[in-house]
Amino acid sequence: MPSEFELIARYFVQRNEGETTGVALGAGDDCALLVPTPGQQLAVSVDTSVVDVHFPAGAPAWAVGHRALAVSLSDLAAMGAWARWCTMAVTLPEADEAWLDAFSQGFHALCREYGVALVGGDVTRGELSISVAVHGEVPVGAALCRSGGQADDIIAVTGPLGGGHGGLRAWQQGRRDLDDPLLARYLLPQPRLAAGLALRGLAHCAIDISDGLLADLSHLCDASRLGAELDMTQLPLATGLEALLGTQDARHAALCGGDDYELLFSLPASSLDEARRRLRECGVDLWPVGRLRDGAGIAGVDTRAIKGWQHFPGGSS
Amino acid sequence: MPSEFELIARYFVQRNEGETTGVALGAGDDCALLVPTPGQQLAVSVDTSVVDVHFPAGAPAWAVGHRALAVSLSDLAAMGAWARWCTMAVTLPEADEAWLDAFSQGFHALCREYGVALVGGDVTRGELSISVAVHGEVPVGAALCRSGGQADDIIAVTGPLGGGHGGLRAWQQGRRDLDDPLLARYLLPQPRLAAGLALRGLAHCAIDISDGLLADLSHLCDASRLGAELDMTQLPLATGLEALLGTQDARHAALCGGDDYELLFSLPASSLDEARRRLRECGVDLWPVGRLRDGAGIAGVDTRAIKGWQHFPGGSS
Numbered sequence: 001m002p003s004e005f006e007l008i009a010r011y012f013v014q015r016n017e018g019e020t021t022g023v024a025l026g027a028g029d030d031c032a033l034l035v036p037t038p039g040q041q042l043a044v045s046v047d048t049s050v051v052d053v054h055f056p057a058g059a060p061a062w063a064v065g066h067r068a069l070a071v072s073l074s075d076l077a078a079m080g081a082w083a084r085w086c087t088m089a090v091t092l093p094e095a096d097e098a099w100l101d102a103f104s105q106g107f108h109a110l111c112r113e114y115g116v117a118l119v120g121g122d123v124t125r126g127e128l129s130i131s132v133a134v135h136g137e138v139p140v141g142a143a144l145c146r147s148g149g150q151a152d153d154i155i156a157v158t159g160p161l162g163g164g165h166g167g168l169r170a171w172q173q174g175r176r177d178l179d180d181p182l183l184a185r186y187l188l189p190q191p192r193l194a195a196g197l198a199l200r201g202l203a204h205c206a207i208d209i210s211d212g213l214l215a216d217l218s219h220l221c222d223a224s225r226l227g228a229e230l231d232m233t234q235l236p237l238a239t240g241l242e243a244l245l246g247t248q249d250a251r252h253a254a255l256c257g258g259d260d261y262e263l264l265f266s267l268p269a270s271s272l273d274e275a276r277r278r279l280r281e282c283g284v285d286l287w288p289v290g291r292l293r294d295g296a297g298i299a300g301v302d303t304r305a306i307k308g309w310q311h312f313p314g315g316s317s
Numbered sequence: 318m319p320s321e322f323e324l325i326a327r328y329f330v331q332r333n334e335g336e337t338t339g340v341a342l343g344a345g346d347d348c349a350l351l352v353p354t355p356g357q358q359l360a361v362s363v364d365t366s367v368v369d370v371h372f373p374a375g376a377p378a379w380a381v382g383h384r385a386l387a388v389s390l391s392d393l394a395a396m397g398a399w400a401r402w403c404t405m406a407v408t409l410p411e412a413d414e415a416w417l418d419a420f421s422q423g424f425h426a427l428c429r430e431y432g433v434a435l436v437g438g439d440v441t442r443g444e445l446s447i448s449v450a451v452h453g454e455v456p457v458g459a460a461l462c463r464s465g466g467q468a469d470d471i472i473a474v475t476g477p478l479g480g481g482h483g484g485l486r487a488w489q490q491g492r493r494d495l496d497d498p499l500l501a502r503y504l505l506p507q508p509r510l511a512a513g514l515a516l517r518g519l520a521h522c523a524i525d526i527s528d529g530l531l532a533d534l535s536h537l538c539d540a541s542r543l544g545a546e547l548d549m550t551q552l553p554l555a556t557g558l559e560a561l562l563g564t565q566d567a568r569h570a571a572l573c574g575g576d577d578y579e580l581l582f583s584l585p586a587s588s589l590d591e592a593r594r595r596l597r598e599c600g601v602d603l604w605p606v607g608r609l610r611d612g613a614g615i616a617g618v619d620t621r622a623i624k625g626w627q628h629f630p631g632g633s634s
Contacts, residue, residue, distance in 0.1 A: 024358055029463050029540070030395040030524055031360035031453070036353035041341055043348040044436060046404040046450060050443035078347040087363040089448045119361060120450075126367035127444035131406040133363060133437075136348070146346050207347055223346070 004123050007095055011104040012088070012121045022084060023117050032119035034085055040137040043081035047072045051128040054259075055187065056171055061099045063178060063187040065106030068130040071210065073114060073191035074261045078208035080144040080200045081136030083193055086111070087120035089131045114193055144199060144206035144265065149224030153204055153266035155290040158195050158279065161213055162250055163238030165257025170244060181239040189261035194282035199265055202275045206265035212258040213289070217298060220264065230290040230300035255301060266292050321440050324412055328421040329405070329438045339401055340434050349436035351402055357454035360398035364389045368445040371576075372504065373488055378416045380495060380504040382423030385447040388527065390431060390508035391578045395525035397461040397517045398453030400510055403428070404437035406448045431510055461516060461523035461582065466541030470521055470583035472607040475512050475596065478530055479567055480555030482574025487561060498556040506578035511599035516582055519592045523582035529575040530606070534615060537581065547607040547617035572618060583609050 002010065013027045020026070025033035036042060049068045051057050059067075069086065076083050088107065092099070111118055116134070167186020178184055192208070199206060205224055207216045213235075221228050232251060238260075241250040267275055276286045290300065319327065330344045337343070342350035353359055366385045368374050376384075386403065393400050405424065409416070428435055433451070484503020495501055509525070516523060522541055524533045530552075538545050549568060555577075558567040584592055593603045607617065 024457075025460070025462065030392040031362040031398060031460075033396075033455070033460055034359040034361060036359055038355060042351040042353055042359070042452075044351060044402070044404060044452070045348040046406050046437050046439050046448075048406040048408055048439050048441045048448065050408055050441050053442050075347040079350075081348060085361070087361060087450055089363050089365040089450075091365055091367055091446055120363050122363050122365050122448070124365045124367050124446075125370050126446055129408055129441075129443055129446065131363075131365065131439070131448035133404055133406075133450035135359075135361070138350070140341075143342070143348075143350055145342065 002095060002097070007100060007123050008121055011100045012118060020117060023119060027118065027120050034119065037137055039139060041140055041143065043076055043079045043136040043138050043143065044133065045072060045075035046131060046133040047075065048129055048131040059187055060178070061102035062106030064130070065103040066110050066188055068132050069107050069110045070189045070191050071261065072132040072134040073116070073193060074189065074208040074210065076134055076136035077192040077196035078144065078206050078263055079136070079138060080142060080196045080206065081138040082197060083114050083116045083134060083136045085117050085119045085135040087133045088118060089122040089124070091124045091126040091129045093125065093128060114191070142200050144196065144203050146205050146207055146220050146223035149205040149220055149226055149266045149292050150268070151226055151292055151294045153292040154269050154272060154288050155217065155228060155264070155266050155292060156286050156288045157209070157213070157236065157262050157264050158192050158284045158286065159262040160236040160238040161209065161260050161262065162241045162253035162257050164189070164259025165253040166238055166241040166244055182241065182244065185238055186259060189259070191261065192263045192284060195263055195279055195284045198278040198282055199263070199275060202271045203265040203267045206263055209260040209262050209264050210258055212256040213264065214255045214298065214301065215258070216264050220266070221292070221298065224292065226292045227295040228290055228292050228298045230298060232300060234287065234289050236287040319412060319414070324417060324440050325438055328417045329435060337434060340436060344435065344437050351436065351452070354454055356456060358457055358460065360393055360396045360453040360455050360460065361450065362389060362392035363448060363450040364392065365446055365448040376504055377495070378419035379423030381447070382420040383427050383505055385449050386424050386427045387506045387508050388578060389449040389451040390433070390510060391506065391525040391527065393451055393453035394509040394513035395461065395523050395580055396453070396455060397459060397513045397523065398455040399514060400431050400433045400451060400453045402434050402436045402452040404450045405435060406439040406441070408441045408443040408446045410442065410445060431508070459517045461513065461520050463522050463524055463537050463540035465522040466537055466543055466583045466609050467521050468543055468609055468611045470609040471586050471589060471605050472534065472545060472581070472583050472609060473603050473605045474526065474530070474553065474579050474581050475509050475601045475603065476579040477553040477555040478526065478577050478579065479558045479570035479574050481506070481576025482570040483555055483558040483561055499558065499561065502555055503576060506576070508578065509580045509601060512580055512596055512601045515595035515599050516580070516592060519588045520582040520584045523580055526577040526579050526581050527575060529573040530581065531572045531615065531618065532575070533581050537583070538609070538615065541609065543609045544612040545607055545609050545615045547615060549617060551604065551606050553604040
């Protein structure tokens with residue numbers, strides 16, 4: 001059986017053929033040495049994906065690799081930052097080389113797609129989980145924070161919702177074909193990095209939808225000290241979601257399901273056309289779903305009956 | 318039971334009272350926004366600590382918090398980098414608030430000691446593990462890489478060895494008092510950040526001893542394309558180690574035990590006095606343990622019978 005060092009070398013260091021801009025020293029020493037771009041702030045985030053919590057035990061390893069990186073990159077997208085570097089710590093029960101091979105292929109393919117360099121890693125023994133820390137750059141003053149929303153801003157999203165939850169339900173029903181649109185939304189989310197960049201200077205605030213539209217809109221509202229009004233009839237639903245769940249549960253999934261990884265943002269009505277134009281250039285649409293307003297709370301939905309996904313549910317209201 | 322967001326807010330964001338220099342936006346948004354120092358490279362590393370692999374299930378939570386951060390900071394020390402920021406992803410089976418309270422106290426205490434800002438985190442459900450990514454800074458050209466060793470360099474360490482292994486054995490024998498020097502070495506390692514800084518410009522190469530002197534010296538030798546000769550009679554042994562294990566096993570632990578987190582470095586004999594003087598100012602001694610030389614392999618020990626700790630043992634020779 002190969003050693004920890006051999007696994008790291010074979011599946012992570014040697015395959016790291018992508019971007020090397022700004023990497024003075026890559027993986028293989030005690031630290032990587034990176035060269036930040038003058039005048040840019042460093043945007044940093046970390047997300048952990050745990051088996052049977054964030055992805056099912058039987059998910060294809062390459063999809064697990066893709067997904068673990070995608071959900072972290074999504075945080076950079078929500079900040080309007082451009083992705084530069086990442087580190088990846090994987091914990092797995094045994095040194096399963098076939099699994100690691102496919103996992104690292106999925107991971108590195110997404111690295112290449114967005115020009116991200118994997119600059120450090122750790123392989124440890126334990127229950128399967130992957131923790132990815134991402135590093136992006138954004139010019140001073142250009143980041144899309146949660147706190148910048150303004151009353152009367154239009155609230156909009158970059159894509160149809162509910163697919164993350166719908167894909168989980170489809171998986172639980174035995175579907176396994178990742179060409180299925182719902183399964184793809186669940187297991188192969190696309191980080192909206194180009195969209196985040198396009199929204200710089202237009203959006204007042206942004207967040208990615210990982211906990212569900214309602215929960216993440218609450219985070220935006222709390223940070224911006226505003227309330228919001230949603231228009232349930234305007235919620236874009238993921239392809240195949242109504243067929244799977246029926247209209248009422250599909251809307252519920254779009255509101256609360258989470259794991260969609262679209263951007264949720266606010267902008268003045270006067271910027272709507274320009275934002276739509278820029279997003280289309282990135283291959284993304286813009287769906288208005290409501291409006292920010294003075295006050296607190298989210299109107300237009302019954303928030304008592306529904307809650308976003310939380311890993312330790314309870315407590316908060 | 319509190320929500321994931323409440324746990325993060327209560328135990329990680331609110332307690333983050335330490336260093337804020339270079340933090341334009343701290344934890345609580347999609348990303349933190351950091352301000353790199355002009356002219357410095359960014360040193361980045363990640364380490365995961367898994368229950369019953371890296372620390373025992375019954376270890377005090379504050380020690381687990383200290384240790385999880387310390388082992389990552391140790392990588393910055395080995396690079397000669399100064400610690401600035403960290404992110405921390407904790408996975409735990411249930412939202413045990415007493416455990417999280419003590420854990421975060423140990424983590425934040427070490428943050429304060431070294432002026433490190435916790436700028437992001439993730440709390441997920443699963444087997445107990447902690448993944449800490451650290452970010453330090455080092456002037457261009459000043460980093461202590463593994464590859465810089467030169468033939469005839471003196472090989473030295475910053476402290477006594479074998480304590481990590483000895484502490485594990487003491488724990489297994491039922492000792493629980495963290496004032497015990499061996500238990501302290503195992504569960505409360507001190508990252509040698511000041512020592513790493515002091516060695517800039519003197520040491521040709523450096524690494525931290527996490528896998529054992531022999532394994533880590535092999536990494537140094539491989540990267541520097543050199544061999545080495547160890548003097549077994551010069552190995553500094555941790556306090557209490559010989560009493561616990563006997564002389565032969567104590568030397569074995571010092572060679573192969575791992576988890577010591579002292580720095581292992583090489584430097585020309587002409588720099589020895591200056592290095593010793595600088596290290597003493599940091600409260601650290603310098604122990605010469607051998608010499609780098611042309612060729613391959615490590616002389617002075619029987620490398621066939623002994624191996625450094627690896628999480629997936631086997632394979633490598």
